Amino acid sequence: MATLVLLRHGESDWNAKGLFTGWVDVSLSAKGEDEARRGGRLLTDNGLRPDVVHTSLLTRAIQTAQLALAEADRIWLPVKRSWRLNERHYGALQGKNKAQTREEFGDEQFMLWRRSYDVPPPPIADDDEYSQAGDPRYALLPPELMPRTECLKDVVERMLPYWYDEIVPDLAAGRTVLVAAHGNSLRALVKHLDGISDEKIAGLNIPTGIPLVYELDADFRPTRPGGEYLDPEAAKAAIEAVANQGR
Numbered sequence: 001m002a003t004l005v006l007l008r009h010g011e012s013d014w015n016a017k018g019l020f021t022g023w024v025d026v027s028l029s030a031k032g033e034d035e036a037r038r039g040g041r042l043l044t045d046n047g048l049r050p051d052v053v054h055t056s057l058l059t060r061a062i063q064t065a066q067l068a069l070a071e072a073d074r075i076w077l078p079v080k081r082s083w084r085l086n087e088r089h090y091g092a093l094q095g096k097n098k099a100q101t102r103e104e105f106g107d108e109q110f111m112l113w114r115r116s117y118d119v120p121p122p123p124i125a126d127d128d129e130y131s132q133a134g135d136p137r138y139a140l141l142p143p144e145l146m147p148r149t150e151c152l153k154d155v156v157e158r159m160l161p162y163w164y165d166e167i168v169p170d171l172a173a174g175r176t177v178l179v180a181a182h183g184n185s186l187r188a189l190v191k192h193l194d195g196i197s198d199e200k201i202a203g204l205n206i207p208t209g210i211p212l213v214y215e216l217d218a219d220f221r222p223t224r225p226g227g228e229y230l231d232p233e234a235a236k237a238a239i240e241a242v243a244n245q246g247r
C-alpha cells in the first residue's frame with residue numbers, strides 16, 4: 001500500500017477575481033495562504049507525514065506546498081517540480097473574466113471551454129500580455145511541447161509521463177507522496193486514478209487547499225474510489241463553489 005496526497009493550491013488572487021488563470025503565474029491571496037496552512041494542519045492532525053513533494057512550476061502551487069509543509073514541520077522535504085503538473089493552459093481565455101466570458105459566449109460554449117474533455121479554447125498569441133512565450137522557466141522545454149492552449153485531454157497526455165516516471169517510483173519506494181498542483185492537472189490525475197470516463201470528468205471539481213488522500217494498491221490503483229478529503233464537509237461546499245464559478 002502506498003499513500004498519495006493531492007493538494008490543490010489555496011485560493012489565488014485571480015481565483016478571487018474570477019479570472020481564467022491557466023499558466024499565468026499569480027500568487028496566493030491572503031485567504032489562499034490560510035487555506036494552505038490549514039491543509040498542512042489537516043495532514044498533521046490525520047497522522048500523514050509526506051516523505052517527498054512534487055509541485056508544478058507555478059508560484060501558487062509552490063507557495064501552497066511550502067506553507068502546508070511548514071505547518072506540518074516538514075519544510076525540509078525533498079522537492080521535485082515539473083511543468084507537467086502545471087494548470088491547464090487556458091489559451092486566449094487567460095486573463096479573461098469567467099462571468100463576462102459566459103455572458104459573451106453563452107453557457108454552452110463557456111462550459112465546453114471550461115469542462116469538456118477535448119475542446120480547447122482558442123490558442124493564445126505569443127504577443128498577448130498573458131502569454132508564457134519567453135518565460136525563462138520553460139526555456140529548456142522543447143518548443144513543440146510548449147502549449148498555447150490545452151483541453152483536459154492534452155493535460156492527461158502531458159501529465160501521465162510524469163506520473164509514471166517520477167511519482168510512481170516514489171510510491172513504489174514506500175514514500176508518502178504529496179502532489180501540490182492545480183484544479184485541472186489534479187482533475188487529470190484523478191481521472192486516471194479513478195478511471196473516470198471522458199464524459200463524467202466534466203462533473204468533477206477539486207476544491208482549493210483541502211488534502212485529498214488516496215491509498216493505492218500494488219498496481220497504484222485506489223483501494224477506495226474517489227479517495228478521501230481530510231475535511232469532507234468543507235470540501236463539499238468548496239467543490240460546489242468551483243462548479244458554480246462564472247455564474
Ligand SMILES: O=C(O)[C@@H](CO)OP(=O)(O)O
Nearest residue numbers: 019020021022087114183
Ligand atoms: O482559471 C483556471 O486556471 C482554472 C482553475 O482556477 O479555472 P477553472 O476551474 O475554471 O478551470
